[in-house]
Amino acid sequence: MMVWTGAVSTAAFVGYEYDRRFHASAVRRTLRTFRDVLMICADYKLNFREESGAERLNEIHGRAARRLLRCCQENGGLFIKFGQSIAVQSALLPPAFREELSVLYDNAPSVPVEKIEPVVARTFGGNARLDELFVDFSPTAVASASVAQVHTARLRSDPTQRVAVKVQKPEIQLQIAWDLFALRTCARVIERVFEIPIMWSVGEIERRLREELDFEREGNNSELAARDLASMGDGWLRRSIYIPRVFWQATGKEVLTTEWMDGTSLVHPKELLAEGWSGVDIMQRMVSLFAFQIFVTGNVHGDPHPGNILIRQNPGNTVWREPQLVVLDHGLYVRESREFRRQYTEFWRAAMLGDRRSMTRVARGWGMADADMFSTMVSLKPPKIGRGKRRRNDQKQENEDEKEEDALSKEAAYDRQMELKGRAVAALRDSNGLPQELVFVTRNMNIVRANNQSLGIPVDRVRILGHYAALGLRAMLADEAASSSRRYSRAHG
Numbered sequence: 001m002m003v004w005t006g007a008v009s010t011a012a013f014v015g016y017e018y019d020r021r022f023h024a025s026a027v028r029r030t031l032r033t034f035r036d037v038l039m040i041c042a043d044y045k046l047n048f049r050e051e052s053g054a055e056r057l058n059e060i061h062g063r064a065a066r067r068l069l070r071c072c073q074e075n076g077g078l079f080i081k082f083g084q085s086i087a088v089q090s091a092l093l094p095p096a097f098r099e100e101l102s103v104l105y106d107n108a109p110s111v112p113v114e115k116i117e118p119v120v121a122r123t124f125g126g127n128a129r130l131d132e133l134f135v136d137f138s139p140t141a142v143a144s145a146s147v148a149q150v151h152t153a154r155l156r157s158d159p160t161q162r163v164a165v166k167v168q169k170p171e172i173q174l175q176i177a178w179d180l181f182a183l184r185t186c187a188r189v190i191e192r193v194f195e196i197p198i199m200w201s202v203g204e205i206e207r208r209l210r211e212e213l214d215f216e217r218e219g220n221n222s223e224l225a226a227r228d229l230a231s232m233g234d235g236w237l238r239r240s241i242y243i244p245r246v247f248w249q250a251t252g253k254e255v256l257t258t259e260w261m262d263g264t265s266l267v268h269p270k271e272l273l274a275e276g277w278s279g280v281d282i283m284q285r286m287v288s289l290f291a292f293q294i295f296v297t298g299n300v301h302g303d304p305h306p307g308n309i310l311i312r313q314n315p316g317n318t319v320w321r322e323p324q325l326v327v328l329d330h331g332l333y334v335r336e337s338r339e340f341r342r343q344y345t346e347f348w349r350a351a352m353l354g355d356r357r358s359m360t361r362v363a364r365g366w367g368m369a370d371a372d373m374f375s376t377m378v379s380l381k382p383p384k385i386g387r388g389k390r391r392r393n394d395q396k397q398e399n400e401d402e403k404e405e406d407a408l409s410k411e412a413a414y415d416r417q418m419e420l421k422g423r424a425v426a427a428l429r430d431s432n433g434l435p436q437e438l439v440f441v442t443r444n445m446n447i448v449r450a451n452n453q454s455l456g457i458p459v460d461r462v463r464i465l466g467h468y469a470a471l472g473l474r475a476m477l478a479d480e481a482a483s484s485s486r487r488y489s490r491a492h493g
Helices: 002-022 026-047 054-075 078-087 095-105 113-124 172-194 199-212 215-232 235-240 269-274 279-297 338-353 356-365 371-377 394-411 413-428 437-454 461-492
Strands: 148-155 162-168 255-259 299-301 309-313 323-327 333-335
Touching: 026 054, 026 172, 054 078, 054 095, 054 413, 078 095, 078 172, 113 162, 113 255, 172 199, 199 437, 215 235, 215 255, 215 279, 215 299, 215 333, 235 279, 235 323, 269 279, 279 299, 279 323, 279 338, 279 437, 279 461, 299 437, 333 437, 338 356, 338 437, 338 461, 356 371, 437 461
Parallel strands: none
Antiparallel strands: 148 162, 162 255, 299 333, 309 323
């Protein structure tokens, strides 16, 4: 018996060490994920009961959120990003998930500089070293996120140019296949246990996350966003937004070098307000930028969380105080098809006008008969929208929504949550027709809505979105008319 025990212990130790050394603990992280997700599922299945009462139900949500947070923090890497995605689903998930998981926007642990040197070597080939590309490279990271960390430096080719060097963490490439396997398996388990169709979005999420690990692609995304802003944005928007320049001579698949930008992160809203910045000015610019991308250009930043937004004084204005938003981390982008952008723009136009027939037509075209539920998923906050009169100021509306949710949670928490689940299941039942772009366009809108909430809901977010939806629709109609005219001229010329 002791021989067998010793053999099992030795095998376990060898397996643990092999996983740690050659797979960056990917197997252990995957097993931890399966354990925690199964325990969360079991907790809900055993304890989520009508007779439990609101307080008891909130305890269940809190336990689940804390367990999920602990799992994401212990696993690190892409699991930080998974947790961030869940944190912004405030329209569909209980508040406990937003409250607990929002800490994942803080800095993730970084690795010592000697561990990123092999990443630089394989990115630039041969025996490439940091000191061949940079001078004054910071020995510790100034920022660290889920898949990469940032150091300050100066270019060896131009020592006057201060830069931000984003280097992929060395373990990410070893972990990604296991992490996406865990995501796919857990999504399938959750779909089976809770009967909520979510697998339709998993393929798109996997594809975009793999793309996000290509830093050359990120550099191209940032330059495309800057060109869109320069060619299609109005003067106010161009002045209000800045996208850092990419230095391609020091950029590769796992290393991205851009201008260093000084500013205050949106992660610290109290600090921003203490510096004298107006929440209204900040959010007008942020909502306008991402509405411009969604409805006008079709190239959409998929991860505008607070850590990716800096606020600084507009360097072109030396007369008065004027904020400029610096937008970082362009790795996760979605390219909207023209058909999707046209349909999505029409849905928002209809929502602004209270045109429920048109809203339902677009939603049904995507296989969703419940236009109200679809509005919830894209962060329009029904059922207030589209009931025969215009939506009131977004700030008043969202504050009243929160009060109503509090009252409902005290009186009919179970019934309300089960109704929401039932409507979500019904809405997603025919998920084959749902455009893949919705996954990250909705993510963008949910994050921007959460950013607006963090500053006290200073702007009417929906009104700004409606304005850019009208601009986008007008531009598409003009383009279609011009195309028809050209075709007619060719046919009769």
